[in-house]
Amino acid sequence: MARVRTKDIIEKFNLELVSGEEGINRPITTSDISRPGIEIAGFFTYYPAERLQLLGKTELSFFQQLDSEEKKIRMEKLCTDITPAIIVSREMGVPPELIEASERESVPVLRSHMKTTRLSSHLTNFLESKLAPxxxxxxxxxxxxxxxxxxxxxxxxxxxxxxxxxxxxxxxxxxxxxxxxxxxxxxxxxxxxxxxxxxxxxxxxxxxxxxxxxxxxxxxxxxxxxxxxxxxxxxxxxxxxxxxxxxxxxxxxxxxxxxxxxxxxxxxxxxxxxxxxxxxxxxxxxxxxxxxxxxxxxxxxxxxxxxxxxxx
The missing domain is CATH 3.40.50.300 (P-loop containing nucleotide triphosphate hydrolases)
Known part of the structure; x- marks a missing residue:
């Protein structure tokens, strides 16, 4: 039985569910958080898909510079069948390409008002406590x-x-x-x-x-x-x-x-x-x-x- 699911962090951190509602029962198996900057730049060889993905100002600013085809491909690769959630910090706008890919793969896209580093630290502490032996x-x-x-x-x-x-x-x-x-x-x-x-x-x-x-x-x-x-x-x-x-x-x-x-x-x-x-x-x-x-x-x-x- 999974000890933590995506819906638990939605409740705990009062996150806004933007899309991918079907996946809110996905298990979270690790307390490690990923900031997929290098993946958005196109390098997916070591993509830790099983982690919570956190998109901050840096990642989304770079993403906006890509052409529309690249945007689509990167977001499709980001949304896998084992990704528990993709969280956008600072209440920033969620790219339509991400919403589209998340609905297709049922990956919950969540939004928080917190700054990226602070949110990352709160999530890590919460998950380490919940997933501790x-x-x-x-x-x-x-x-x-x-x-x-x-x-x-x-x-x-x-x-x-x-x-x-x-x-x-x-x-x-x-x-x-x-x-x-x-x-x-x-x-x-x-x-x-x-x-x-x-x-x-x-x-x-x-x-x-x-x-x-x-x-x-x-x-x-x-x-x-x-x-x-x-x-x-x-x-x-x-x-x-x-x-x-x-x-x-x-x-x-x-x-x-x-x-x-x-x-x-x-x-x-x-x-x-x-x-x-x-x-x-x-x-x-x-x-x-x-x-x-x-x-x-x-x-x-x-x-x-x-x-x-x-x-x-």
Whole structure:
């Protein structure tokens, strides 16, 4: 199923449909935009027909200098059966040759009041967001001190209860149970809740609660960049847990490596406070302050001093 169709960009950017209405359901498969200046000059060898075609002042000014036969041929070649749309910027006049060719091939011709470069950038951002690789993960996403924390762990370990405690402490819920994640950039993961369960938390024994109704609009967010994964697991006395924090474990989500901490769960441990401190510590590390490294360096210095003293 196509994730973006030509009609979506018509609605999103309030574009005027000039001709080729039959093609408004065409799929848009790439976020790349083409400005077919070299094609209008007659070179179609590498024409990226599957992209949105954007005609600005430069392209149309050159086009007006062509003779009527050339105009007809160029526009016919521009309109292919896979071209999602041809957009004319700055509300400029649409050449009749383009209208004729577009009607024949059912390629929508659209017009925008925006300048070409600005329109190109808006279209690219919109399409990159819509066409980004996506996945879904079982977990809870919370915004803690501005850090997007994805809480994972087996069913029943206490993810939702921890999220509820965090919300009560002034942090913001993004998604409970199922987190939809899209990779918007080389290393940017953005998570949101599926529409059906947005703002809802499921607490065993209470059932489903609406966080926004209970705690207000400030307790929820629609989406958040994921910076840290905290995996909750039941305490295993035979397992060695990291006590210094020198090792940084990573988890790969889509194509992005994200820092993951494993926090053991046992009665009496306040997980909400631990997650708050983990988030603050993560922020400090990003600022270049690493408590574990500082401790390790101090310890090394003490050992060296002792060794030096013993030698004397």
């Amino acid at each position: 996506t996945t879904a993960m079982h977990g809870v996403l919370v915004d803690v001190y501005g850090i997007g924390v994805l809480i994972t762990g087996k069913s029943g370990v206490g993810k939702s209860e921890t999220a509820l405690e965090l919300v009560k402490r002034g942090h913001r819920l993004v998604a409970d149970d199922c987190v939809e994640i899209r990779q918007e950039d080389q290393d940017t993961l953005v998570g949101n809740a599926p529409g059906l369960i947005e703002h809802l938390l499921e607490i065993r024994g209470l059932g489903i609660i609406n966080v926004m109704t209970l705690f207000g609009a400030g307790a929820v967010r629609s989406y958040k960049r994921i910076s840290l994964v905290i995996n909750l697991e039941l305490w295993d006395q035979n397992k060695q847990y990291d006590r210094l924090g020198l090792e940084e474990e990573k988890i790969k989500i889509i194509d992005t490596d994200v820092t993951r901490l494993t926090v053991p769960v046992r009665p009496g441990r306040n997980l909400a406070v631990i997650i708050e401190v983990a988030s603050m510590n993560f922020r400090l590390k990003r600022m270049g302050i690493n408590a574990a490294e500082q401790f390790s360096n101090r310890l090394t210095d003490v050992i060296e001093d002792v060794d030096h003293h013993d030698e004397l």
